[in-house]
Amino acid sequence: MRNQNILYVCVNDGSDTRVIKEISTLSKEYKVFYLGIGTKSESSFSLEMTEQHILISGSHKSIGTILKLVWQLILLLYKFNFKKVHVVDEQLYCFIFPLLIGKRVTLDIFDSYFLKLNLPGNKFYLLKRIIYGLPRKIIVTDENRYSLLPKFAQEKAVVIPNVPRFAKYFKKRNTNDYLTICYFGSLNKDRGTYFLEKLLHYDDNIKVIAAGWLTDDYTKLFVNHPRVTFLGIKKQSDVNAILAEKGDYLLSVYPVNNTNNIYASPNKIYDAIQTQTPIIINSEIFVASFVKNINIGYVIKNSLNIDFEKLIFELKEKRNSYSFNDKLVEEYSWEKYETKLLNL
Template sequence: MKLHTRTNYRTVILVRSRAIDPSVHKVAKVLAQNNYNVKLLIWDRKGEKYFEKLNGYSVRYFSIKAPYDKVSVAFYLPLWWLYEFFFLLLSDAKIIHACDLDTLLPAITIKLIKKVKLCYTIYDFYADNLPKSFPSFARKLIAWIEKFSIGLCDAIFIVDPTRYRQIKGARIKSIGILYNSPPDYVEGRFASKSSATREVTLFYAGLIDRSRGLIDILKVIRNLDGVKLIIAGSGPDERIFKNLPSYLKHKVEYVGFIPYEEVMKRTLEADILFALYDPSIPNNIYASPNKLFEAMMCGKPIIVNEEITATEIVKKERCGLVVPYGNVEAIKGAIIRLKRDPKLRLMLGRNGRLAYEKRYNWKLIEKKLISTYRELNEFLARSLN
């Protein structure tokens, strides 16, 4: 008979189906720093990695090539679920932390078989993240499955308070907010600078998809002097930036997928950030962009569209400008306004930085995460001894 030791109680497996997402690595690092034995299972859809050690935790990759953010990924899900099921079955973890619905069902099965504890982070409510053309009945079925599954979890995390509207009606035992805030990369040495230089830099790092307002940004840049656009990331529409027309090549730099540390470096070097989400996709309305909190942490102004709930933070903290989605003239006007007024850029950036320090600092979010895990850990210790 296997003895249950304190180490057993503190063994955690986090599961995420997106290798390009830094959020789960932040959670893994925090847990490892708090003496948890952390293993991370990730689906590497480029099929390039198998195993590595990072920041005190290990990462096992499911290396099967598959697309991101396309319905065709459904054909690969059974293989992913099978791999996840056996990985969890053979592990000694007493806490499983699933992320999004495409990791949750195998995790629930293992919870019921092995009587372990299950945390669940909802980065994107699955039914609302499906394409507009997806059948309504299927969307409702998937929403019901996710809400029912939430009732089988021991703790739920959402990335913004407004996300509760998406899961309203689900049986929730415990819920916490894990904002998409970055760790403080500039703590103790922050100095927001903004000068009236002839050229300003507009920076975006994230999913390369038309639904992120990128085509509108290109339309603006085409006829706007003194603005350079730097784009980082990967996605279904990256070919647009790989094959730019000649009249844009001197204005737009596409750097592809870059490490998160370089994202932060380029954010600090930029003058303006933007986060635009097509509101016709239901999940986009509840977008809680990494870019918003990265801009706040780095003291940079951000342009967001008025239809998303993240606008509530931008308006409350006075850290950016708000435009209607798809309104090229409004976007152009916001960029010109920020370009011509370095004092405004400085004020918005400082407002964002102050709000980050007081309300959205990753250290504050860490405390809630560790508190929840401590409660689960204590319950396991009582029940297994």
């Protein structure tokens, strides 16, 4: 019986892959009310799974938009009895935690603002004592990020990886002359656009399939390249089907300018496992060692000094040499973690 209300508060419009999976799971046992930022569109995929889906138009970087969200939160708390509240990310919780005192709050940390400021562990302890001390539970996406929480917060934290739903994909092994690289998620100059632009410059036999959120003008210009196919915002299951059928590699590179990026927990690693498509990742990212150890992708040794001609040769040479197995697919599937989320 879905006889209890749960409020899910986030700065996303409901199109984020992790948000969609969480809401689909929570909606099995709760009536989910969603409060986010953005405008309703075809990509607000979680809309159909919620009792109410309230979006505040504007940018999450705008104080005015955040204040509008706070006011809407006050109205919702007055109108409905929410015993449970799920809040995504620390910076949003900083603005709204006084309104949630006395509620059963789960703080879900996708990207840590403290880690972006290079403040892991007990650094900024007093503020963390408030932000991490008030929620009943904290969710992090992997063991590495768990270890970067202050000790007192680790006692209430659980790990729920950013893995996809289980699906059977038929992996097509491409033998054509073209190398097709898939570029999905938050698309940004420093998160892969510049790297791909270099690849396209050095080799005419490289194509790019892109899907997701265009987060800077550099990338908006890039997706107009004649050898780039941009699909817009798609469901995770849809892009994974494309990845399995057409992708030779899935790109996942990060700038190494803060602790949050160095300890990134990219869902793309698990998408690569499930679709049996090798990933490209830079060695400076902590999880690159996992990619190398189980041989599921190409690790760029030094992302700040790349020999692109050598890189392209090796990508083509190795594209069908990586190892995948069904055990990994089952291990890293969302269904394995649904009970853990509901038990919070």
